[in-house]
Amino acid sequence: MSGEIMPISEAKISVLDWGFTRSDCTYDVASVRNGAFFRLEDYLERFQTSLAKVRIEVVQSKDEMRDIVHNIVARSGLQDSYVAMVASRGVPLIPGTRDPRQCGNHFFAWCIPYVHVIRPEVAARGAHLYVPREVRRIPPDSVDSTAKNYHWGDLTRGLFEALDAGFDTAVLLDHQGNVTEGPGFNIFSLKGNIVRTPDTGVLEGITRRTVLELCTELNLETDVRPIALSEFMESDEIFTATTGGGIAPVTRVNDRVFSNDAPGQVTNRISETYLSWFDRPEFRQPVNYLQDR
Amino acid sequence: MSGEIMPISEAKISVLDWGFTRSDCTYDVASVRNGAFFRLEDYLERFQTSLAKVRIEVVQSKDEMRDIVHNIVARSGLQDSYVAMVASRGVPLIPGTRDPRQCGNHFFAWCIPYVHVIRPEVAARGAHLYVPREVRRIPPDSVDSTAKNYHWGDLTRGLFEALDAGFDTAVLLDHQGNVTEGPGFNIFSLKGNIVRTPDTGVLEGITRRTVLELCTELNLETDVRPIALSEFMESDEIFTATTGGGIAPVTRVNDRVFSNDAPGQVTNRISETYLSWFDRPEFRQPVNYLQDR
Numbered sequence: 001m002s003g004e005i006m007p008i009s010e011a012k013i014s015v016l017d018w019g020f021t022r023s024d025c026t027y028d029v030a031s032v033r034n035g036a037f038f039r040l041e042d043y044l045e046r047f048q049t050s051l052a053k054v055r056i057e058v059v060q061s062k063d064e065m066r067d068i069v070h071n072i073v074a075r076s077g078l079q080d081s082y083v084a085m086v087a088s089r090g091v092p093l094i095p096g097t098r099d100p101r102q103c104g105n106h107f108f109a110w111c112i113p114y115v116h117v118i119r120p121e122v123a124a125r126g127a128h129l130y131v132p133r134e135v136r137r138i139p140p141d142s143v144d145s146t147a148k149n150y151h152w153g154d155l156t157r158g159l160f161e162a163l164d165a166g167f168d169t170a171v172l173l174d175h176q177g178n179v180t181e182g183p184g185f186n187i188f189s190l191k192g193n194i195v196r197t198p199d200t201g202v203l204e205g206i207t208r209r210t211v212l213e214l215c216t217e218l219n220l221e222t223d224v225r226p227i228a229l230s231e232f233m234e235s236d237e238i239f240t241a242t243t244g245g246g247i248a249p250v251t252r253v254n255d256r257v258f259s260n261d262a263p264g265q266v267t268n269r270i271s272e273t274y275l276s277w278f279d280r281p282e283f284r285q286p287v288n289y290l291q292d293r
Numbered sequence: 294m295s296g297e298i299m300p301i302s303e304a305k306i307s308v309l310d311w312g313f314t315r316s317d318c319t320y321d322v323a324s325v326r327n328g329a330f331f332r333l334e335d336y337l338e339r340f341q342t343s344l345a346k347v348r349i350e351v352v353q354s355k356d357e358m359r360d361i362v363h364n365i366v367a368r369s370g371l372q373d374s375y376v377a378m379v380a381s382r383g384v385p386l387i388p389g390t391r392d393p394r395q396c397g398n399h400f401f402a403w404c405i406p407y408v409h410v411i412r413p414e415v416a417a418r419g420a421h422l423y424v425p426r427e428v429r430r431i432p433p434d435s436v437d438s439t440a441k442n443y444h445w446g447d448l449t450r451g452l453f454e455a456l457d458a459g460f461d462t463a464v465l466l467d468h469q470g471n472v473t474e475g476p477g478f479n480i481f482s483l484k485g486n487i488v489r490t491p492d493t494g495v496l497e498g499i500t501r502r503t504v505l506e507l508c509t510e511l512n513l514e515t516d517v518r519p520i521a522l523s524e525f526m527e528s529d530e531i532f533t534a535t536t537g538g539g540i541a542p543v544t545r546v547n548d549r550v551f552s553n554d555a556p557g558q559v560t561n562r563i564s565e566t567y568l569s570w571f572d573r574p575e576f577r578q579p580v581n582y583l584q585d586r
Contacts, residue, residue: 008307008308008309009307011307011308012305012306012307012308013305013306013307013308013313014301014302014304014305014306015301015304015305015306015379015401015403016301016403016405019313020306020312020313020443022443022445022448022449023316023443023444023445023446024445024446024449054446054449055453086308089449096406096408096409096412097412098410098476098477099456100449100452100453100456101453101456108308110308110309112309113389115389116389117391119389119390134434135434135435136432136434136435137435138431138432138435138436138444139429139431139432139435139468141427141428141429141468142428142429142430142431142432142435142446142447143431143444143446143447143450144446144450149446150313150315150316151316151431151436151444151446152315152316152317153316153317153347153435153436153437153442153444154435154436155315156315156317156347156382156393157436159393160348160393160394163392163393163394175432175434175468183391184391
């Protein structure tokens with residue numbers, strides 16, 4: 001394994017790094033729960049896909065990245081952790097040139113205590129979502145949403161609007177008026193026996209994939225296609241899905257109340273099933289924590 | 294003046310900074326030529342506008358920012374410099390929260406030797422521009438192009454396509470098929486006596502503004518409005534404008550050759566006038582270099 005390990009307070013990146021100055025980077029976030037990574041191979045695989053899509057080559061192989069994230073979590077001692085991998089375009093190898101094909105790219109990883117994108121107390125009562133009127137999600141023909149990226153200007157703008165209006169977070173429409181995603185999560189709509197989630201303009205989340213897979217076990221139908229706002233507002237239940245916190249019920253969207261202003265029954269069943277999947281051996285990679293801590 | 298000065302090799306930013314992890318920042322770039330800032334007040338004013346638009350408040354006032362950039366250039370000794378100002382959302386003040394209104398924002402500035410976005414030898418023969426077929430500029434209702442930002446995923450994608458196809462750089466279309474801007478520059482089209490540049494989906498460049506102002510002195514008409522690709526391809530002359538390099542003639546766009554494959558006469562006149570404006574006292578702020586270097 002290459003690279004050095006340092007505390008997060010000392011981990012720094014140059015202000016000249018293109019990852020910073022042009023958000024010219026890609027990243028991924030895996031999680032550790034109860035001392036084990038969940039579906040780490042899927043996260044590593046998606047990260048490789050993102051790297052290829054944005055054409056950032058780094059010297060670390062997928063196997064080395066696996067070793068690195070295991071190593072930093074082991075050293076941190078964190079039993080529940082948010083584990084980020086980032087690859088950045090770095091700086092041009094020849095000063096004064098601006099060729100993105102000729103940069104000193106680099107890879108780094110860091111872990112912190114587990115993060116809930118939607119706070120547990122908010123998930124417990126059901127999140128209140130705001131759909132901004134004006135700001136639209138960056139379209140995929142501008143920035144490919146399936147290559148996990150930091151182009152969050154639209155999401156941040158939406159989040160400001162949502163918070164100012166007294167909501168918990170935002171979900172953005174695309175330019176066709178379909179719901180897409182929010183800052184850090186995918187969105188799901190339940191109607192009857194069918195669980196729907198958008199197919200375009202969104203990150204192909206690993207938690208999203210897990211939900212789609214477990215719905216089959218729960219005898220729910222899945223349907224991945226565009227969802228117009230008008231259809232979304234007629235959902236029986238709505239929930240969000242993200243690595244940082246799992247499933248969170250949504251009880252309000254703008255002025256509409258869903259599932260009697262309480263987490264939906266099907267959502268709760270999906271959330272419980274999701275949590276139970278953390279114990280499945282095929283998804284679980286225990287961290288080999290250092291004994292001498 | 295607040296803050297500390299350090300060499301660029303030691304100037305670092307935390308990997309947890311939202312400026313890095315979510316490109317949640319805004320910036321501006323002024324230039325020093327022959328020992329003096331050019332139109333610094335306009336750059337400072339635009340930066341204040343960008344800060345308000347993305348709602349990043351920093352403790353430094355505009356007057357302090359002016360002092361800071363003068364100070365770093367003075368200490369660097371650079372007579373010709375690319376001077377960047379960046380304001381970043383920082384990190385949430387309360388760990389675990391994700392409220393962009395409650396972050397430890399910060400401001401920093403750095404200067405390096407003057408940068409030519411389009412290299413002088415390329416500008417001398419005329420740049421070759423590529424208009425990508427698929428990637429489109431991020432629309433203003435997703436990310437406001439007038440708040441100078443680092444959302445360059447689309448521009449970088451276009452630049453890769455351009456370089457792979459043997460061109461010098463790219464200019465992107467918007468979703469309506471109009472030309473917008475390239476990675477780091479505005480674009481101008483001359484037809485007859487009229488100098489045109491797009492009005493939407495672009496940065497309101499200070500060099501762009503300077504060109505529009507000096508055209509009046511040169512008895513050229515100006516016209517700021519959308520320019521369809523088909524109209525653009527019928528230009529008599531084309532040129533780019535940016536703080537990092539000034540005016541650069543364009544002689545080829547895709548398979549079309551302009552102004553006999555040589556820098557256009559009007560473009561050259563505009564470029565010469567632009568350079569002469571650096572000596573205008575109302576635009577010039579000499580740097581007070583340290584004597585003891």
